[in-house]
Amino acid sequence: MSVPSVLATRLPNPVPLAEFDTCPVSDVFRRVGDRWSMLVVILLGTRSYRYNDLHRSIEGISQRMLTRTLRSLEEDGLVSRTVHPTVPPGVEYALTPLGRTLLEPLSALADWAVTHAAEMRR
Secondary structure, eight states, X not given: OOOOHHHHSOOOSSOOHHHHHHOXXXXXXXXXXXXXXXXXXXXXXXXXXXXXXXXXXXXXXOHHHHHHHHHHHHHTTSEEEEEEOSSSOEEEEEEOHHHHHTHHHHHHHHHHHHHHHXXXXX
């Protein structure tokens, strides 16, 4: 039986807060674990979206929050933004190759969550 990678490395005891804060795993969870980022990544995994189409596809998200989420994902290199020279300018968002690599681990986490949802609720 193989050891899960999260258990393969020994952590200091106690885990220093500074180490936890700079851990790449913690950083990724902070970045994509907010209310909207995972949903945006999953939607963009199906196709590219114009801004307004994406906004209409997510019930309850404000324009301000969608803009902040997209900017954050773009800064992280997960989403690309293309401005089309139309009047008014059309803006299209898509996952980058790096963003596409996130779909498999997100899918594994989603599959686990669906499988164990009833157990977690108990």
